[in-house]
Amino acid sequence: MTTSFGSPEARAFRERLRTWLAGNVPEAWRRAGGEDLTDDEVVEVRREWDRRLFAAGYAGVTWPVEFGGRGFGPVEEYVFYEECARAGAPEGLGRVGRLLAGPTLIAHGTDEQRARYLRPILSGEEIWCQGFSEPGAGSDLAAVRTRAGRDGAVYRVSGQKTWTSFAHYADWCLLLALTGPAELRHRNLSMLIVDMHAPGVTVRPIRQISGRSEFNEVFFDDVEVPVANRIGAEDDGWRVAMTVLTNERGMAEAANRYVDLMADSRQLLECAGHRPSRIGGDTLGGVEVYADRVEALRWQVMRAVEKSARGGDWFPSMAVLKLYWSELMQDMASAGLGLGCAEHASWWRRRYLESRATTIYSGTSEIQRNIIAERVLGLPK
Incomplete structure (x- = not known):
């Protein structure tokens, strides 16, 4: 199993994946993230993306080989989601099945359940x-x-x-x-x-x-x-549910949020008037701090992934990262909206409205702070 992002195996996997994505991400989706497509067209693109992932062997990167996956570890999983997000790839309709239902069935399901449901999940046939x-x-x-x-x-x-x-x-x-x-x-x-x-x-x-x-x-x-x-x-469903929630707040979410925030950071710099020949000014200095915070997130995610690949516990990192990226996303959206950039006003309005929910879903910020205090730091209740 690959345990480092700098290993030859991880670099080779990244290059192969990057080449495949360059030739397979639909151009219409890459340009505008599907915003110029009708709802029916969006659904069809996402279904087709599930089929392409399955055909290329990327539908179950970390699933065990005996269940149709590639058998890779956390490092490759993170690389996969990071590169997909960088390439502007669509989110397949089968995401919940691949990330949550499938791994849960592998961990807790019967042989009959695995035989019935796993392949249709990977292929995107069933959502x-x-x-x-x-x-x-x-x-x-x-x-x-x-x-x-x-x-x-x-x-x-x-x-x-x-x-x-x-x-x-x-x-x-x-x-x-x-x-x-x-x-x-x-x-x-x-x-x-x-x-x-x-x-x-x-x-x-x-x-x-x-x-x-x-x-x-x-x-x-x-x-x-x-x-x-x-x-x-x-x-005994609570124990099964904990498997689902651990996967829900795992590498995929961390990688995708990092890339989303990186895009927001670049947009902030552009709206603040950042060009190679125009570096400087209070406005620029005020938004550059967000680029630093996004980079800090990237290093924290990579450190947590490598620790997990070496057999460490992902759980402590999970709560810290969720708290960090959700509140950073709200801060950046508020900053972008406050810049009053006419050219990107619709972008920042949408980002601001969407960001209001980030500190609620997948566990509220209050819940994350309780987890950090009690289960990570060991503080009394």
């Missing part, structure tokens, strides 16, 4: 969504109230999930539901695979402050789910 958050259970995930009642060979699921990405395209949902007494927190949840086309499933897109509808509400009304679709033991 997954993640059914965790609820109106009354976001940061406090143990408070979920979607109920899965046992009825012979099936569970009957009723409840509501919210902020569910890809639900309006998904074939399957990785659902965390209550199967035991409500008072037995963390010991009363089960992880289920729910057919999103089953009777009783209703999906409603949520219109966001940015004008987009990337998330959904999902309602379950007495939906039948076979007991065979449970991942892990009954009432």
Whole structure:
């Protein structure tokens, strides 16, 4: 396993990937990130991207070889997502399946579940969504109230999930539901695979402050789910959920956020009047600090990845990095909007509105600070 970004193996992987991306990222997407495409065109581009990744062997970079992956480690995983982001590659519709559902099935699923679901996840044939958050259970995930009642060979699921990405395209949902007494927190949840086309499933897109509808509400009304679709033991879903959350806040997120922030940093410099012949001035000095903060993020991510590749624990870095990049993204968006750059006003408006949620999703900043204090620094509660 590669343990250093400077190793010959890591450099060779980066060069091969960079060459492949140069010839495969759709030009229309590379130019404008899909903003000039219709919703239907965006969906088709993203589906096609899933197919291209699978055909080239890049769909499961870190998945074990026996499950269709390449068997690479954290360094190659980070390189993959960093180079995809640098190249302006689209995000495939199969992202939740590849990053969350697949690794969870590999870790906790049965042989039958792996045989049924893993290949369609890698190929992009079947799309997954993640059914965790609820109106009354976001940061406090143990408070979920979607109920899965046992009825012979099936569970009957009723409840509501919210902020569910890809639900309006998904074939399957990785659902965390209550199967035991409500008072037995963390010991009363089960992880289920729910057919999103089953009777009783209703999906409603949520219109966001940015004008987009990337998330959904999902309602379950007495939906039948076979007991065979449970991942892990009954009432042991919290342990399975921790696997999902660790992958959700892993290398892919860190790499993509670094590249997003690098693009924002360059845009800030341009809006401040930064040109090779015009370096200087208070405005420039005020925004250059963000470039330094972005570079600090890059080194922190790379250090954490190399530590993980050597067998270290990713968990302490996960909370620190999430807190850092989410608040930096808000700071940079506010700075960009405040510059009043007419040429890029729409860019900064969109970035500002989108950034408001970064300190909420994937664990609020308050939750991250609690994790750092209690689990990283060992401070008393």
